Amino acid sequence: MKAWRVHETGEPREAMRLDQVADPVPGPGEVLLRVRAAGVNFPDALLCRGQYQVRPPLPFTPGVELCGEVVATGEGVAAPAVGERVITPAALPGGAFAELAVVPATGVFPAPPALDDAEAAALHIGYQTGWFGLHRRAALQAGETLLVHAAAGGVGSAAVQLGKAAGATVIGVAGGPEKADQALKLGCDIVVDRHREDFVAVVKEATGGRGADVVYDPVGGEAYTRSTKCVAFEGRIVVVGFTSGTIPAPGLNHALVKNYSILGLHWGLYNTHDPAAVRACHAELTRLAAQGAVKPLVSERVPFDQAAEAVQRVADGTTTGRLVVVP
Template identity: 75%
Template sequence: MKAWQITELGEPAEVMRLTDTERPVPADGRLLVKVLAAAVNFPDALMCRGHYQIRPPLPFTPGVELCGEIVEGDRAGERVIGTPLLPDGAFAEYALMDPAAAFTAPPALDDAEAAALHIGYQTAWFGLHRRARLQAGETLLVHAAAGGVGSAAVQLGKAAGARVIGVVGGPEKAAAAQALGADLVIDRHREDFVTAVKEATGGRGADVVFDPVGGDAYTGSTKCIAFEGRILVVGFAGGSIPAPGLNHALVKNYAILGLHWGLYNTYDPQAVRDCHTELTALAAKGIVKPLIGARLPFDQAAAAVQKVADGTSIGRLTVHP
């Protein structure tokens, strides 16, 4: 089969190579899946660089999210979504999956949309509901609101009845965030988001901040967080990991919450299954629908991962073998 492989660590565009390799062989109850669409995630880029918490042995095929069709066994023909078993990742014609982590693809979504539903929307749902306990009527501030996980947070925030303020970088991303339903969109290249959030909330600030960026986004968020607000730390796509001043959190009476969604697969897998059921229902009603920035042919996988690594993509990019 054809597969993209990493034999040395570095920038995705430089180290991802399209190769001919053996199709993975299922064993120990694993599922062989024909990949219909692979969604590009920021962790794919981190994995290429060797900066992710999971470091597969070289060589490996990156790609942590897919929509595929089971090709043999009792579930043959079923369209599923989820995370493949590394080192045989999603950027290949075939991949292996754990049966317990292969979720039935929502019928309301096509292959690209279904591939992009799992990680981003699960992350946003657990962050907003399990960690931050977002309530209807609260103000939610979403950084990188036109990105993969940020766009999911905008849609799920609106579904929860929150007032959503999205922060983006550039007019194209602003238009995308508006189309997703954000009540207010702030282009950080044109105005200071701290001032804009304070003005929009009458000086009160945001009740919940969804931050997959880190760096200046986090620092600014501490300046416009409401009394008893919650700052949700989701990732550091900006490349800088802030060192929070705990005295500031004490004085302003806000909470800093971390989210590592992958841990729920270990400690509370039933919650992950329940979330999938909820997301499937929301997709059936048209309330959530992944923002697909581009559907790309298989030979553009390396360029797609690099684009996400550089922060220039809008929504989710999907690759189709």
């Protein structure tokens, strides 16, 4: 089969190389999938650079989530059935940017019928992260104000849709007029172009000076620091990632005197510590997709032979919505 592999870490367009490798074989408890679509995520760039929290042995295939069709199952696997369309995280070092992938059966879920292959491939990690961040960690309530950074990006766009589905007023922050327009189309009640406006002032004006009840921050750096200036009394800042490349050092004295919470979210840990919650979340996301309340913003379906360039574009922060690699 063909597979993109990283032999030496570096920038994605240089590090990723298209190789011909042996077809994988599922072992006990595993499922062999034919990849129908693979979502491109910022962690893929970090993997290529050797900067992700997981460092698979070289050479490895990046690509952390996919929609696929079951080709074969290993010993002890009763479900899913051969031919079923499913979504799942990939199992590194054999990632999703390949024609075939082997994954643990325990992490495989039916693909929501309301979504096509590319949309389904972009659902799992981003929307599970958003759901756990907003509901399990921040306990977002209807009527509250939610501030979402990178609102037109893959992670942020999921939080926007989930926030609206929860009945929140959503203020989205985006960089540039094109991304701001996309954030508005996603359902944001208010959109701030950070290149032209101060989101702190906008949030304070929109909330009568109270501030945002929940801040969803996949950016870090200055986005986090300035968010502390417009978070409400008993507000919650959910730390999702650091696409800015800068990890902020929170002033805990500031959190104390303003009485807000800083919440970390590592969604992958739920697969280990509470897999039942992950399954329940998938059922909820499938229901929301059927209602049309959530639908991944797939801005581009990228041919398989252009996967490395797609990962580079996500790394460079030049994309809107989600890029998905398709055969």
